[in-house]
Amino acid sequence: MSLLNIQNLTLSIGDSAILKDVSLSVAPGEIVAVTGESGSGKSMTALAVMQLLPELAQANGTLSLDGINLLEQSEEQLCALRGASIGMVFQEPMTALNPVKTIGDQVMETILIHKAMPPARARQHAQEMLERVGLPADRFPLSRFPHELSGGQRQRVVIAMAIALRPKLLIADEPTTALDVTTQAQILALLKDLVQDFGMGLLMITHDLAVVADLADRIVVMRHGEVVESGTTQGLLANMQHPYTRMLFAASNHQVALPPAPAPKPLLQVKGAVRDYRLPRQSLFGAPGHYRAVQDVSFTLNRGERLGLVGESGCGKSTLTRAILGLEPLQGGEILLDGGPIGINQSAEQRRKMQVVFQDPFGSFNPRHRVDRLITEPFHLLDKPPTGSARRDLIAETLTAVGLSPDDAAKFIHQFSGGQRQRIAIARALITRPELILFDEAVSALDVSVRAQILDLLAELCKSYALTYLFISHDLNVVRTITDRVLVMKAGEIVEQGATEAVFTSPKHAYTQSLLAAAPVLPDLGKGADVA
Amino acid sequence: MLRYSIKRLFSLILSLAVASLVIFFVIEIAPGDPASFMLGINAQPDTVAALRTELGLDQSKFSRYAAWVGGMLSGDFGTSYTYRTPVAEMIADRLWVSLPLALYALALSTLIAFPAGIYAAARRGKAGDMAVMGATQLGVAVPNFWFAMMLVLIFAINLRWFNAGGFVGWDEGLLAGLHSLTLPAISLALPQAAILARVMRSALLDILGEDFMRTARAKGLSRRQALWRHGLRNALIPVLTIIGLQFSFLLAGAIIIEQVFYLPGLGRLVFQAISARDLIVVESVVMLLVFAVITVNFLVDLAYAAVDPRLRSRT
Numbered sequence: 080m081s082l083l084n085i086q087n088l089t090l091s092i093g094d095s096a097i098l099k100d101v102s103l104s105v106a107p108g109e110i111v112a113v114t115g116e117s118g119s120g121k122s123m124t125a126l127a128v129m130q131l132l133p134e135l136a137q138a139n140g141t142l143s144l145d146g147i148n149l150l151e152q153s154e155e156q157l158c159a160l161r162g163a164s165i166g167m168v169f170q171e172p173m174t175a176l177n178p179v180k181t182i183g184d185q186v187m188e189t190i191l192i193h194k195a196m197p198p199a200r201a202r203q204h205a206q207e208m209l210e211r212v213g214l215p216a217d218r219f220p221l222s223r224f225p226h227e228l229s230g231g232q233r234q235r236v237v238i239a240m241a242i243a244l245r246p247k248l249l250i251a252d253e254p255t256t257a258l259d260v261t262t263q264a265q266i267l268a269l270l271k272d273l274v275q276d277f278g279m280g281l282l283m284i285t286h287d288l289a290v291v292a293d294l295a296d297r298i299v300v301m302r303h304g305e306v307v308e309s310g311t312t313q314g315l316l317a318n319m320q321h322p323y324t325r326m327l328f329a330a331s332n333h334q335v336a337l338p339p340a341p342a343p344k345p346l347l348q349v350k351g352a353v354r355d356y357r358l359p360r361q362s363l364f365g366a367p368g369h370y371r372a373v374q375d376v377s378f379t380l381n382r383g384e385r386l387g388l389v390g391e392s393g394c395g396k397s398t399l400t401r402a403i404l405g406l407e408p409l410q411g412g413e414i415l416l417d418g419g420p421i422g423i424n425q426s427a428e429q430r431r432k433m434q435v436v437f438q439d440p441f442g443s444f445n446p447r448h449r450v451d452r453l454i455t456e457p458f459h460l461l462d463k464p465p466t467g468s469a470r471r472d473l474i475a476e477t478l479t480a481v482g483l484s485p486d487d488a489a490k491f492i493h494q495f496s497g498g499q500r501q502r503i504a505i506a507r508a509l510i511t512r513p514e515l516i517l518f519d520e521a522v523s524a525l526d527v528s529v530r531a532q533i534l535d536l537l538a539e540l541c542k543s544y545a546l547t548y549l550f551i552s553h554d555l556n557v558v559r560t561i562t563d564r565v566l567v568m569k570a571g572e573i574v575e576q577g578a579t580e581a582v583f584t585s586p587k588h589a590y591t592q593s594l595l596a597a598a599p600v601l602p603d604l605g606k607g608a609d610v611a
Numbered sequence: 612m613l614r615y616s617i618k619r620l621f622s623l624i625l626s627l628a629v630a631s632l633v634i635f636f637v638i639e640i641a642p643g644d645p646a647s648f649m650l651g652i653n654a655q656p657d658t659v660a661a662l663r664t665e666l667g668l669d670q671s672k673f674s675r676y677a678a679w680v681g682g683m684l685s686g687d688f689g690t691s692y693t694y695r696t697p698v699a700e701m702i703a704d705r706l707w708v709s710l711p712l713a714l715y716a717l718a719l720s721t722l723i724a725f726p727a728g729i730y731a732a733a734r735r736g737k738a739g740d741m742a743v744m745g746a747t748q749l750g751v752a753v754p755n756f757w758f759a760m761m762l763v764l765i766f767a768i769n770l771r772w773f774n775a776g777g778f779v780g781w782d783e784g785l786l787a788g789l790h791s792l793t794l795p796a797i798s799l800a801l802p803q804a805a806i807l808a809r810v811m812r813s814a815l816l817d818i819l820g821e822d823f824m825r826t827a828r829a830k831g832l833s834r835r836q837a838l839w840r841h842g843l844r845n846a847l848i849p850v851l852t853i854i855g856l857q858f859s860f861l862l863a864g865a866i867i868i869e870q871v872f873y874l875p876g877l878g879r880l881v882f883q884a885i886s887a888r889d890l891i892v893v894e895s896v897v898m899l900l901v902f903a904v905i906t907v908n909f910l911v912d913l914a915y916a917a918v919d920p921r922l923r924s925r926t
Contacts, residue, residue: 131828154833162831169829174822177841179919188840189830224920240830 081106082280083128083248088140090120090127090304097123097136098304105248105280110271112283112295112312116327116526120304121284125252128282129167130157145247163193166241168270170253172234176225182209182236183221189243208239212269230392231262238269245277252284259391259553264597267294286526288331289556289599292316300324316602326528332601333531334560335538340384346547347380347403347515351412354398372398374571375412380515380549385541387562387579388551389594395571396551400519403549404435417514431460434508438520440500444492451488454478454507461511473510480543481506482536498529502536509544516548522557534561555598559583567591612923615916623909630901631683635676638894644668649692649888662692666891679894688895693887698895701880706899708778709869709876712792712799713861719800720807720857727804728811733838735816743808750805759798759871766794776873795872799865803857810853814846821845847918855911859904 081104090098098120105111113121126132127142130149142149144164152160161167169175176185186205190196196204206216212235225233234254241249251270255263271294274281285291291298292312299309300323308321319325354373360366372395380386390396401407403414405421414421419429434457437443444453451474458464465473475485481502492500501521508516518537522530534557540546552558558565558579565582567575567590575588586592646662647654667675682689688698731743767775773794781788818824819842827837866878877896884892916922 129829131825158831158833160831161829167826167829169822169826171822175826177823177827177845178921179844180841188827188832192831192836226921237826240826 082109082145083282084141084143085124085128086141088124088127088138088142090123090132090136090138092133092136096304098127098138101140101301101304101306103299103306103309105282107247107280108274108278109297110274110281110283110295111297111299112285112291113299113301114285114288114291114327115301116286116528118303119301121286121301122252123304124301125167125250125282125284128248128250129161129165131161159193162189162241162246163195163244164246165248165250166244166246168234168237168241168249168251168254170256172230172237172257175237176233178225180224181221182214182219182223182225182228185225186221186236186239186243189240193244195244205239205243208243209236211273212236212239212242213265214239229262231258231266234258234262234266235269238266238273242273242277242279246279248280248282249274250282250284253286254283255290256285256287260555260594260599261391261597263290264599267599270294287599288328288527289601292602293599300327328601330527330531332556333527333534335534337385337538337561337563338542340563341382341545343381343384345379346382346384346417347549348415349376349378349399349403349412350415352376352399352402352409352414353411354395354402354407355410372571373402376568376571376573377412378566378573378576380547382514383545383547384564385546385562386549387558387565388549388568389553389555389558389565390568391553391594394568396568397519399568400435400517400549400551404433404517405430427460431457431511432514433517434511434513434515435517435519436501436504436508436521438523440497440504440524443504444500446492448492449488450478450490450492450503453492454488454503454510456507457511457513477506477510480509480540482532496529498525498532501525501529501533505533505536505540509540512544514547516546518548518550518552520552521550523552523554530557537561555583555595567594612916615923616913619909619912623905626905627902630905631680631898632676634894634898634901635679638890639672649890651888683895683898689891691884691889691892693884693889693892698892701892702877702896702899705875705877705880707781708792708874709862709865709878711788712796712865712874712876713858715789715792715796716799716803716861716865717854717858719796720803721854723800723804724807724811727808729815729838729843731808731812732815732819733835735819740812743812747805747808750802751809753802755798755802756867756871758801759795759868762794762798763871776871778874792874795865795868795874798871799861799868803861807850807853807857811846811850814849815842818842818845844918848915851911851914851918855907858907859900862903863900 083105088101190201308324355369358368565579647659731740734740779791869876869878
C-alpha cells in the first residue's frame with residue numbers, strides 16, 4: 080500500500096500545460112527521487128502534492144495521500160494536512176526562515192498551529208526536534224535568530240520544522256543544492272536517517288544525479304512535464320530504457336579531452352597574496368579588527384595551462400578571483416600577469432590581457448544591447464578597435480567559434496537560452512584574444528546537458544585558440560575533467576596543489592580527502608550507459 | 612540592543628550639535644546686520660545700536676553661540692523682538708496645538724493606512740485592491756487644503772458637527788480640544804494615509820513573495836495566518852521609515868492647514884515671525900523642529916531594532 084499515490088496528474092497554468100499524465104508513488108519508509116533538468120516539472124509536482132500551486136494553476140487526476148484525495152480537499156482541510164501529515168523542505172535555507180523570529184518560535188509554530196500540544200510541551204518538543212537534527216540546546220538555544228546560523232544549520236532548522244509532527248510524507252525540493260559538499264553529505268545523511276527512524280516516505284526533488292544514485296530507493300526521471308522513465312535505483316541504473324535518461328547520466332559524467340599543455344612558461348604569478356577586510360570597530364575608540372580572506376597565497380599559472388581552483392563557500396576563492404582581476408587591493412604580496420603588476424589602477428594594456436566569464440547567464444548582460452554590442456564591450460581596452468568590415472568579420476568569427484551563428488549578432492539577449500547566453504559570455508571574453516580567461520563558476524547554473532556542451536566547447540577552444548584559464552568552481556567533477564592542475568583552497572589558504580588527476584586520485588591534505596569523500600559520485604554505469 | 616541604542620543616542624547628540632552650529636552660523640553669515648535687518652531700512656542708527664546691545668551682537672561669535680545653546684538647554688530661548696514675550700512661552704503655547712495635531716493626524720493616518728494596505732495586499736489584483744489603490748491615488752493627488760475646504764463645507768457649514776476653524780483650547784477639556792482639531796487632523800491625515808497605505812501594500816506584496824512565507828504555508832498556516840504572523844512584522848521596516856518622515860512633516864509642515872482652520876500652531880508662528888523679521892523666534896523654532904526631526908529619527912531607529920533582530924546584533 081503506497082503512502083502517496085499520484086495517478087495521471089495533469090496541471091496547466093492558463094493555456095500552458097505544466098504537467099502531463101504524471102504518475103508516481105511513494106511507500107512509507109521509501110525514498111523516491113524525482114529528477115530532471117530545469118523546466119521538467121519536478122518542482123511543480125512537489126508543490127502539487129502540497130497543494131501550494133500558483134493561483135491560476137488547474138490540476139486534474141488523482142493525488143492521494145493515505146487514501147485521501149488531496150485534489151478534493153477544502154483549503155481548510157489542506158491546512159490541517161500541511162505540516163502535520165506532509166512536511167516540506169526547500170532549496171534556499173538562507174531565505175526559507177523568517178528573519179525576525181527565533182528558531183524556537185518557528186519550530187514551535189508547526190506544533191502550535193495544529194494544536195498538537197500545549198505551549199510548554201511544544202517548547203520542549205521543539206527543543207527535542209532541534210537536537211534530533213543536530214542542533215544541541217547548549218550551542219543552539221531556541222532563542223537564536225536565523226541570521227546567527229550558517230546555511231547548513233538553517234537547513235537543519237527547516238528540517239526540524241518539517242518533521243516536528245512526524246509527518247507521514249516529507250517532500251524535499253533540492254534540499255542541498257545551495258549547500259557545500261561536506262554540508263550536503265551531512266544533510267543527506269540526516270534525511271536518510273530520519274526516513275528510517277520515523278518510517279516517513281521521502282519525495283526528493285533534485286537535479287543532481289549523483290545524489291539521486293546515492294540516496295534513492297526509486298528514481299523518477301522527468302522531462303517537459305512528463306515522466307519518461309521510473310524504476311528502482313538499482314534496476315534503472317543497470318538498464319536505462321529511455322534515451323533521455325541515458326543522455327542525462329552520460330552528460331552528468333561528461334568527460335572532455337584537453338590538448339596537452341605546452342612547456343611551462345609563467346603567465347600569471349601570485350606571490351604571497353594577502354587580502355584583509357576591515358571589521359566594524361568593537362568599541363568606539365578601539366582599533367577595528369580584520370578578517371583575512373586570503374592568506375599568503377602563492378601559485379603560478381603557466382601559459383597554455385588550464386588551472387582549477389576549488390573550495391567551499393567562504394574559503395576566499397571569490398576574493399582571490401577579484402584580486403586577480405584587479406578589483407580588490409592586496410594588503411601584502413603581489414600578482415603579476417605577463418611580468419606586469421596587477422592592481423586597482425592597472426593600465427588598459429594590462430587589463431585587456433585578461434577576461435572573465437561569470438556564473439549567472441541571466442544577470443551578466445545588459446538586456447537593452449544587441450549581441451554585437453555586448454560581445455564587443457572589451458574593445459574599449461584596445462588602442463585601435465577594429466571598425467567596419469574588420470569588426471563584422473571578428474564578431475562573426477567569434478560567434479562561430481562559440482557555436483552560434485553570425486546572424487545572432489543582431490539579436491537581444493532575452494532571445495537566447497541559458498546555455499547560449501553562456502556561449503555569448505565566452506565570446507565576449509574571447510573576442511580580444513586575451514592571454515588569460517577566468518571562469519568564475521561559469522557552468523554551475525547550467526543544466527547537465529547544457530553543461531556538457533559548454534565543456535565540449537571549452538575543450539575545442541583550447542585546441543583552436545590555445546586558451547589559458549583559471550577555472551573557479553565548487554563542482555569537483557567538472558574541475559576534474561576541464562583542468563590540468565588544481566588548487567584546493569580552505570580558509571583563505573591553498574592547502575594543496577598539483578596535477579588534477581593526481582590530486583583527485585591520491586589527495587595528500589586531510590581537507591582535500593574529506594572534500595572528495597563528501598562529494599557524491601555517480602556509480603560506474605558500465606555498459607548500461609553505453610547502449611545507445 | 613543597549614549598545615545599539617547608545618550608539619544611536621550618540622549620533623543623535625552629534626547631529627543636534629552640528630545642526631545648532633549650522634543654524635547659528637547661517638544666520639551669522641547672512642549678509643547685513645541682524646539688528647538693522649529686523650528693524651527695516653528706515654530705522655534710526657541709535658535704535659539699531661540699542662537692539663544690537665539687546666541681542667548681544669556686540670559680543671564675540673563664540674560667546675553668543677555658547678549663550679544661545681546654553682539658554683536653549685536651560686529653557687531660555689530669548690525674547691521675541693516683535694511680541695516682547697519670552698520665545699519659550701510662545702513656542703510652548705503653539706506646541707500645545709501643533710504636537711497634539713500632528714499626533715492626532717499620525718494616528719488617524721496609521722489607522723486608515725494599515726487596514727487599507729493590508730486589505731489591498733491580501734486581495735491583490737481583485738476589485739478590493741483596485742478600489743483601495745484608486746482611492747489612494749486620489750489621496751496622493753489632491754492637495755490637503757482642498758480636502759480641508761471640502762470638510763469644512765460638509766461638516767462645518769452644512770452638517771454643523773464641527774466649527775469651521777479656531778481652537779477652543781485644552782482648558783475646555785480633552786474632548787472639546789480634540790473635537791476642534793478633528794477636521795484639521797483628518798485633512799492632514801488623508802494624503803499621508805494614502806501614501807502610507809501604498810507603502811504598506813507594496814511592502815507586504817514584496818514579503819508575500821519571500822521564501823519564508825511559502826515555508827509558513829507548508830507548515831499549515833492559512834494564507835491569512837501567514838500574512839499576520841510572518842508578513843506584517845517584516846513589512847513594518849519600510850513602513851516605519853515613512854511614518855518617521857511623515858511625523859516630521861506633520862509637525863512642521865501643517866502651515867497651510869493651520870491657516871485654513873485658523874489654528875494657533877507652530878507653522879503660523881514661523882510664518883508670522885518671518886514676515887515680522889523676528890529672527891530670534893525663527894532661529895528657535897527652526898532649532899526646535901530640527902530637534903523634533905532628529906528625535907523622531909532616533910525613535911524610528913530604535914523601532915527598527917525592535918522589529919529586526921539583525922540590526923540589534925550587527926552593532
